[in-house]
Amino acid sequence: MKSLRTLLIAACIGPALALTSRQTTSQTAFVDLNTTLGKPEHLASGWIYGIPDNFPNQIPSSWYTDVGFRWGKGGGAQLGSTGQRGWVVSLDDYKGRFASTLANYKTCRALGADFHIYVHDLWGTDHAGGKNGKWPGDGGDFSDYDKFVRQLMADVAANMDLRYVTWDIWNEPDIQPYFWVRSAQQWVDLYVRTHKAIRSNRALDAMKISGPAIGFAPGPSNSFWTTWLPQAVGNNTIPDFYTLHLLGGINDVTYDPAYTNTSLASLLKKYNAPARQVFVNEYAAAEEMVPSGYIWWIARLERYGMFGMLANWLGGTQLHDLFGGLLTKEKNPAAYAATDYAPAAGYPVYRYYGTNMTGQRANTTGSADRWLDVYATVGADRVRMLAGVRVHTGTYSIVVRGLGAVGYASGAVVGVDAYSFDGASTKAVVGMVGTSRGKTSYSVVNDAITIVVHQTANHTGWAFEFDVKR
Template sequence: MLARSIRKARLLPALAALVTLVVLVQPSTPAFAAVDSMTVNFALFGGTPTYRASGFIYGTSTNASSPPLSTTDQIKVKIMRAGGSQIGCPNGGWVNGGYTARWNFMRAYYNRAQRTGARVEMLLSGLWGSDGVCNVPRWPGDNGNWTDYTNFVNRIIADVRAAGMTGSNVRWDMWNEPNIFFWGRSQAQYFEMIRRGTQLVRAALPGVVVMGPSCACGPANGWFAQYLDYVRANNVVPNILSWHALPGDPASDAATANNLLAARGMSVQGFSVNEYGAFGAEQQPGPSAWYISRLERCNCDGARANWGNVGQTPSLYDTLGWLTTSNVGQTMGQWWVYKRYADQSGQRTNITPGSSHDGIVFQDSGARRSLAVYGARAGGAQGAIDIRYNNIPSWLPTNGSVNVLVERMPSTNAFVSAPTVVTNSRFTVSGNSILVTINWTNANDAYAITLTP
């Protein structure tokens, strides 16, 4: 034991020098085999940023004045989904004589959305009073009587006209999660409501954008197929086809939706996964970045789910859906995922995903920068994750190397003032490639990698 210790002591200086040399030449060299890998191909690119996954449900105060505007401006919010849910509960919404308070919120929410050029997805179920919390003494079409529902839709039509909310930046989300408790009657009654409501809105507002079914299910669910059959047969196909991923994979779900549409000879303007990220494990930086990547893959709009309830922490009207600690704008790790996503510029670049990791990569030749955001599916592999960059363009290296900045967006429910810098060092370009390895010890964390000359 003593002899082994002496030999070990004599070797330490030489080993230290060797380790230092390895780190300087190629800081990414792992000490162990990678558990997952991704490959970026700079030679395949196209399409400017849309920030289409930067969408949210509620998350502002009931007058839409907080958190500070800079909190949403900086992450370039593109979808804001709401309908006044839970305001006035237990007796809120149209069905309880509490429509005005919910509409006033809706108008303020719309005005805030315009600041960042965001679309509003207006939830008619919330305005009616169906929000999973309030009393709902009656539903549209009860006992075959549609007068109340017709009056309700006509009131909204009048109010959106008065508020100047008749453009394509307002999407009419006809009902939320009608396949579960947000709809309290039969599927047939729901279908009839959709037929009547869609016809009313389209007759009154030419060019209106209708979306649905926003079900708590993916396209592979039989309920979804039944919905498609009905709207096709009754000529009320929505402009935007929507569903929820709680959990789910937007990319594979979109492929299924395309197959269903093709089989029926149907087409829509686009897809919206207008609730993504289940409460708990998926409402963290790593899974959030993974969902962003999957939404970008299918060119689907997305809105991050909000699991808050009024009177609880977090509230539905607080934290931007768990991106901030409160409405004073204290950003958490997941907010920084959306900030780095919003910082991307140039051209979207090809990336081959790993088994449980994915990313969204952009290259900007004018700025001489590539910025990527990487995430892990909830429960994904933990350990060394290899990211190989191939076909590095000539404008990026300087003297045969590039600078690599690796930042970590930590999983924490506390204030995070900025991402943690993991490394900021030079990588030698070999064979027009570099290999960056992240020691991804917590799948709930996300990472951003910036390459510069």
């Protein structure tokens, strides 16, 4: 890690918030050590693709386990050789994509992670021929698609432990012309018949179903959501996971989990739909693939109890490698068969999240202006916090309350160690851990301390730690 442009300014100030002239209370996040929320489950530790298509695969297992890897997803996207282009081309081309899918599944299960199937990629939407091509249900005819579903059901039943598998019915039907080029109703018809086919197959009872995987955020003006949800309710085809994609970028509030948590709940209430676990199975825009962005998303997903898989903005063979950009290679990240793996800017963040943050999760609140968020744990040895200003600059503060719960009386001194995570590239090699930025002493006033961060490099993320005294 090279020179740091982000300066941490530490001051011994109490919860009354002696803020600088460039800072307002809207730029303050809170950690409450009096309230814990259960053990860390690494809700954000997963990504789509990013796993080599061989098993055992060429990435050593420690690269996965150190980040608390929870789930992966695959289906053979962007494979273009003969025999790898998907069902829409031929049965043999489907078999090639299923081989990729099965290899990714085996890797996930060997590491204790669940696996989600990208069914649209097994169909071969990238080889479907666009608007003039072949899509399920054209002319009201689903017969070929039904054959595809029967083939895939037989293959997953024969080759996978379905307790750890989720069938994602169709990906981003509203992102046209990439994954769907027909009407919302034709896609809903596909969804309903697929759900019913799966649930009528007793061999698949243990497998979960996810949907709708709509690309744009849920809300009353999203016609794909409002077309799908009432029909899913009416046909008794509600999925096991409600899947969302939150990829809209940092300036659109509708892609903030704080917004979608409420907007989805309103839609469910309107259409009398049951509650389900929310799975953001693609999160973070390309511009957010930096430490500050990664941390913001981790904190947001953890707060709202949403499962998450990091989006993957790489292409070609790199799509099937490099953990979606968390890893790079010492010489050439585009060299698919090379094994000289190294951490890119985001990997140390997820490694800290997956390895260091132990004990109990603490209750947190993000800043009112939406830019700063924090995730915190109370371990047997230390309190640890990840803080990220979402690809943004400014002066921010973190108020840590409830110091008495970890052994600090009023007037006691808390020595806080600070670490920075730097780098703005998914290609450049960085260190395996954050860079130490020293220790600062804070006096406890009214059971709290305040840490002030001057964020001048929008990519930098932070970790703060201090000892538990009890």
